[in-house]
Amino acid sequence: HLLVYSREIISMYFPETSLIRLLPFVLIAKFCTSVDNVDIKDKPSCPDAHAIAPACTCQKSSVTQTLYMDCGGADSFFLLKHAFQADFPTKAMTTLRILDSPITKLESGTFRDVSFEIINIQYGDLETIEAGVFDGSKHTVRTLIFSHNAIRSFPFDTLHQFTALESLYLIDNEITSMPVFANPTLEVMDLGHNPLKQLPYDAFRELPSLIFAGLYYDQLDDFPPGVFSDNPQIINVDLRGNKLTHLPSDMFKGSNKLTGIGLDKNMIERVEPGAIPVNLDLVVNFQSNKLKVLEETVWGPLLNEGVSINYMEDNPLACGCDVAWLVRDEPLLKMMPNARCDSGLLFEELNPMNFTDCP
Numbered sequence: 001h002l003l004v005y006s007r008e009i010i011s012m013y014f015p016e017t018s019l020i021r022l023l024p025f026v027l028i029a030k031f032c033t034s035v036d037n038v039d040i041k042d043k044p045s046c047p048d049a050h051a052i053a054p055a056c057t058c059q060k061s062s063v064t065q066t067l068y069m070d071c072g073g074a075d076s077f078f079l080l081k082h083a084f085q086a087d088f089p090t091k092a093m094t095t096l097r098i099l100d101s102p103i104t105k106l107e108s109g110t111f112r113d114v115s116f117e118i119i120n121i122q123y124g125d126l127e128t129i130e131a132g133v134f135d136g137s138k139h140t141v142r143t144l145i146f147s148h149n150a151i152r153s154f155p156f157d158t159l160h161q162f163t164a165l166e167s168l169y170l171i172d173n174e175i176t177s178m179p180v181f182a183n184p185t186l187e188v189m190d191l192g193h194n195p196l197k198q199l200p201y202d203a204f205r206e207l208p209s210l211i212f213a214g215l216y217y218d219q220l221d222d223f224p225p226g227v228f229s230d231n232p233q234i235i236n237v238d239l240r241g242n243k244l245t246h247l248p249s250d251m252f253k254g255s256n257k258l259t260g261i262g263l264d265k266n267m268i269e270r271v272e273p274g275a276i277p278v279n280l281d282l283v284v285n286f287q288s289n290k291l292k293v294l295e296e297t298v299w300g301p302l303l304n305e306g307v308s309i310n311y312m313e314d315n316p317l318a319c320g321c322d323v324a325w326l327v328r329d330e331p332l333l334k335m336m337p338n339a340r341c342d343s344g345l346l347f348e349e350l351n352p353m354n355f356t357d358c359p
Contacts, residue, residue: 084112116134176196199220211236269291
């Protein structure tokens with residue numbers, strides 16, 4: 001599967017690593033005091049440690065001078081809100097992290113006018129995020145991570161206000177529906193492992209910068225044709241582990257930059273001609289579905305244009321006359337190296353002579 005990682009996630013876990021190469025310049029700057037005339041009052045400063053305890057701690061990177069807030073000690077909403085009533089000499093921080101918290105609701109105004117670039121709230125009991133909670137970060141936050149919680153209510157309709165947002169992670173929550181929402185900068189949207197059953201036909205219409213859509217292991221049993229027709233930048237769509245039974249024509253219409261589609265572990269029985277775009281270098285995973293036949297009208301155009309169907313295992317393919325066109329064409333057959341009949345035979349093990357009576 002093609003995975004998309006944002007630079008914010010890397011910097012979250014390895015905040016200093018990418019900056020090692022800058023150390024020589026930092027050392028030079030230390031000795032060049034004549035050019036370092038920055039007033040100490042302008043340097044980032046954490047709030048008083050006692051004022052934000054026990055809910056939060058604040059750390060400052062010795063290299064970048066950026067500030068990190070960890071509020072893992074907030075075992076109640078009252079403690080969290082109280083911590084942000086403290087005096088913050090520097091309002092602009094880099095990261096807010098809250099892990100394993102029992103807090104179930106974040107109310108508007110909780111963080112006042114303190115801003116963040118990365119907001120990481122995971123592995124807790126959070127159910128509701130009110131509109132306005134992160135108003136202070138509307139023009140600074142690049143990554144929102146709310147995975148592995150119990151979120152049912154999320155303010156999608158306010159995301160158009162977040163002018164720098166690049167990544168939104170809502171993995172493993174209790175989200176049952178996603179409205180159409182707008183954001184011109186969002187590139188990564190991951191809603192995997194949610195009880196999401198349907199999408200609006202224009203679900204992604206207002207997300208022109210989207211390159212990755214994670215909708216894996218949800219409960220989708222249908223997918224609107226052309227749902228990505230307004231997303232010319234989309235590169236990877238992960239739909240594995242849903243309940244899809246057929247792929248309609250033009251399902252990915254307009255997605256001319258797609259390089260990966262994950263459709264494995266669905267219940268797909270039928271694929272209509274034109275359902276999969278004829279994109280060079282596209283890799284499609286059809287492993288573990290319910291396909292019984294491989295019609296030339298569906299698969300021939302894809303293979304002829306270089307689309308890779310490397311993953312066809314675990315499908316009840318009958319390998320009758322419907323595959324004669326493929327077995328007789330050795331170059332095309334090599335483009336489906338893992339295709340296997342329901343009998344267990346690999347396609348490449350089939351004898352073309354056994355298909356002489358096929359049209």
